Amino acid sequence: MNVDALLFALVAGAGIVTALGALMAREVVHTIMWIAVFFITLALTYFLLLAAFLGVLQLAVYAGAVTILLLFAVMVVRKRIFSREAAIGIGAPAVALTFLVAYLMLEMATSVYTSEPGQGYSVADLSRNLFTLNGAWVLALGLVMLSALVGAIYLAHESRGKAIRSEEGA
Amino acid sequence: MYDLSILLLIAFAGAAITFFAGAKARWVALVTSVGTLAMSMWFLGTFLNGNPLDYRFVESYHWLTFATTNGGSLAVNYTVGIDGISLPFLFLSAILSVATVIYHWEERKDAAGFFGLVALTNAGLLGVFVSLDVLLFFVFWEIVLIPMFFLIGHWGGPRRHYASLKFFVYTHVASVVMLVSLLAVVFLGQWPSLDFVNLANNSQGVANLDAANILPATQVVLFGALFFGFGVKLPMVPFHTWLPDAHVEAPTGGSVLLAGMLLKMGGYGLIRLAFPLLPAGHVGLEPVVLVIAFASIVWGAFLSLSQRDMKRLVAYSSINHMGIVLLAIALWTQLSVTAAVLLMFAHGLVSGLLFMLSGSVHHTFGTRDIPSISGMNSRTPALTTILMIGSLASLGLPALVSFPAEFSALLATWEALGWWIILPLLALVITAAFYLWMIQRMAFGPPRGVPDTAHDLPTHELLAMVLLVSLIVLYGILPFLIVTYIPHTAIFVGCHYGGPGVCPTSP
Amino acid sequence: MIPLDELLGFSGVLFAIGIFGVLTRRNFILLLVSIEIIMNAAILNFIAFAAYSPSGSPSGQSIAVILIGLAATEIAVGLAIVLALNRIIGSVNVAQAMELKL
């Protein structure tokens, strides 16, 4: 077992633990702590895969921005959110389904064709690829982001109106 | 250099401004449509200076490139250009939108929205006729549908919601089928780009497709799908029932644009895409296409005969005329394609006029029911005179624009199909019958159902109609003014298809 | 280098965990977190395949970049929904948000 494999085993284990921890945490704030660590473990995995740029991106976007966003949301809707998860309905079907999915996934993982690993890519390679052959997707992403922006503004706007009304009613 | 882009910019910017122009909306819409008209007339004027076989005023900008599964790439461009087939439609669209704006000058209900939608329809139509890229074409194609949906749904008659929904469902299903089959052609044909003309290699603008890439059987399937997609728009029997409903419920201006232009999009698509791209498909399905064409002709004529509502009558006669167009396209010779384009041009003017007339009849007499109006000549001579001109033009009287078109279409039919010509000729007689019946009942006879308070046409409506009438007469007497543009382009469709014509070489 | 099947196994487990969260949690924020886990599993797959790409094309990484952007967008919208839910029904419990039904 070489160093890479050892490191990966550690990172992967941490990832699985933190993911589970995020879902099992009693307090929502704890969930966010767990998930931040989960994002970092994945970033480490990317570094191990010689995808440094993606790793950095993962750290910046997920571990940074997304976590902060989640935290911010929790703060805005404070009292109810700080309370514990009301009823954890772990039904038997859900557990069964989860295990089924996990089994199938692992089965799938062992059945794939493997080839020799490559050397990793420079950021220049990546960007050339990204903006030429996959330019359409970048464009589509831009459109999606735009509409998401509009949608988010709309939702926030609407909720403000509703909130005022409900306060007046109360 | 940027002529066509400027045209589109004027049209779309004008439409956008119109929406927010409030009380000034009609002026903005008028200026916009007159601007597009002026530009299209300028195109008409300068087009003949160059090689008439070429696509002219071409602009092509690379937009983005897709990777394809087989390792190739597929470019999406903004490519616009016009040739002798699209030019008449460009002109027709501009002229009809000018006429529509003038006709609805006194529109009161949400005027800014109305004029904005009219201008947007015009902009979309111009886009459809100039775009030479599948994606661009489809985008404009969809842009046209949306304002028409709202025009019918908001400004329409009592059953407008039903009609607009029916219109939208029919045409939308058709366009989705169209898009899917077009993309299938693109991918199966392994095109380098979504442009449907190969501008780099061939100055005649012969379509991009290497038909050898697609198996004949596949071509038949794809052609069937494309034919369905465009044919619903045309409309062809039996997918025509959206048309009478949409027409009857649409506001006058909506009907004018619907009959004048939206139906033409179907014919244009068949000429521009379906037939040249899939030669083997056309051959395989020729009997089906011909049967549908004949059915549309006869069906439309007979149904017109049994209508009481004037607008419905005109709508069914559109089915008849577009059936002749379909027939002419299906024959796919130079003469017949020229005839088809010319007939669509003529039908755009004439049916536009007739729908305006039915609108005027409706708000002058309060009804469009033919049997309940009689002797309207006594109160409204101008309306009656124009009604007669419109009807006579529609039944193909010489010296009016439909005659050269119908004559050449029939000549092409005769040359290709021989005695089958009896069916369209029968329809011709029946067309004459129902128009004359309508005139006899409505215009002549002792006045009845004509209130003394009925006023003749208001100035703005008269102006719009006179505009169309003068063009109908002008192109009827001097048809070469518009015919000049068409056949040079029509020759390539003929020869590309392996027809009898000799393919021209680039000069 | 890490063997591909192990990477895929890791991502599969993460995916299953995400599924588990989606199925069992009622708190909307936890739902979002679960979805993020699923997304990350998928992104990991892309990067893993990119590392083993036979043609040496970095397309997998390109897609991953786009997916990260998409996930960020999704979180933004999701949180907007959280805020809206909170204002409208006074709770972020999806069990109470029955208005999806007509």
Next chain:
Amino acid sequence: MVLGLGGRFLGKASGWIAVAAEGLALLAGVWIALTEASASTVYHDRSFVWFSLPDGTNLVMGTLVSPLGALMLIVVNVVGFLVVLYSIEYMGHEEGLPRYYAELMLFLTAMNGVVLADNYVEFILFWELVGLCSYLLIGFFWKRPSAASAAKKAFLVTRVGDVMFFVGVFIFFTAFATQTVNPAFASSVSVYPGASCPGHLTPTWACSGFVFAPPNTDSNVPFLAASALSGAANQTLMTLGGIMILGGAAGKSAQFPLHTWLPDAMEGPTTVSALIHAATMVAAGVFLLAITSMYLGFTPDAALVILGIGGFTALFAGTMGLVANDIKRVIAYSTMSQLGYMTMAVGAASFLVVGPGAGMYHLFTHAFFKALLFLSAGSVIHALNTQDLFEMGGLLKAMPVTGYTMLIGALALSGVPPFSGFFSKDALLSLTWTAAQKDPVALPFFLMAATGVFLTALYTFRLWFLTFSGSKGRSEAAHHAHEPSWIMRAPLVTLAALSVVAGFFPLIGGFNHWLPGLSYGIFGFTQTSKGWVFAAADLELAIASLALAFAGIAVAFALWGNGRVFHLADDSVWKAPQKVLVRKYYFDEAYDGLAHGVILGAARVFDWVDRYVIDGTIHGFEQVFSMASLRARRAQTGLVSSYAMWIVFGLVLLLIFVLYGIPYLGTLWGG
């Protein structure tokens, strides 16, 4: 071409402008015609490309002053001028005069266009415009439902003919395209004046008449090459082409079975009837056959059909004229009958492969005396305000000018020498007799035409006696009748004079080539290139027809002369036939039945199918979908987690399929 445009510059109201314009047109027309007669070559201009395609389809508009055209030009403009002049008083009190004159001038423009057209497409163009004017003018009194209906009927019936004409022209296009190498031939079918006599197949008369020739070449090679005549298929197609052209001509010239519109067309003003429905437009059909007659010369079958239709119509229309009580309708039936004679003559000429001169000759003389009859009738109607023959009588004293001019017209129509009708009718009867000798199939039709001579005299003089003879009128209005002013009398007198002298027209040197193929004869003496030649058969024929005409006049005098009144319906023997005749052999009923029962019925059925079957199918789909979606809606709980559950179920199924299903299928297909 230019001359007709004068009519376009028509201001408001005043008919005098129209008179002046038509006067100018008349002068121009006569000048053009005289130039044609004196010139050695024919004026021909094809400068205006109307519609052109690179594949060789060219539709060219041009002007052609052909000999036949020159003759027609004179007919149209002389009659046109006189009628417009007459209208000034006759129509003076009607509403909508500017419209009337505008339509009349448009008609004259279009008619000149027909005459001067140089190819069939241009011909059709003006031909349809002529039909349009006819439609508008018949419907001039638009408040009368009968007028509106008659106008519609005229348009529709001629439209049926026109449609056949279209096919005929299409066949010509085909004939050109297949007979020539140069695709430019397909361009236009032209009536081209033949300067020389080329080709072994060209009949000799073509030198003075017409050959069909390519417009763009100098040679006069006729398009009908030898190969056109060999081969049964080609021959059949050509025969059909001839019959289709006949269809067009029959529509315009009111030949059986497309004749029903002409009597109804009398709803229009009398002046219109005189100009359009007697002298000019209806003659356009005969003119069409005449300019096509060389083509028809190659298709004897079609020529015989034309002969037959013409001969039958001559008799058929005459019988109906016998019972009509409306003064204008009687003349209308006689018009149909005379047009039948012309058609028959052109058919006979084509069958014998000689020029269509005889028919054109009759057209020429008929135009004058028929316009005269109509205008006289108009004068009577103007004075009495009735059109019923039985309310007239004894008008000769009150209206001597009208009465005597009409008598001249009636004599000319009946074929009594020295009035013009005798010569032309004699010419065409002898031609048909020759045809009948060559092929006995034509014999019955010749006999019909001969019987027609008797009938013509009979109904014409029935009309005249009922109107003018006797001592006093049979109605109050008839007692107060008086002559119209000189504006109406002048055209009458002019036309009467023309009716007398027109018969001698072919004797004037220099105009012979206007009537190609005409053998002009008087009582057996025929003018040929060797001078006057006598033929006993022609003399017998002339005497026989004269005897028939006199017999007709005598019978008419016996029954209706001197103020006697005799109704066929009162006689027990004639009662049943009379009824059939009054109902016009039930043709109107049959056509109405066809139109309303069959076509409209079919339209109703189609409409029902459209509404309920086609649209119903669509709605059926719609209902199925909405039912299905209602069902499906129950499965929606609205709970996000349960949706997620379903999604995961789907995912699991998909995974199972990918993991196990695809390899399994692969083993199944051997891949």
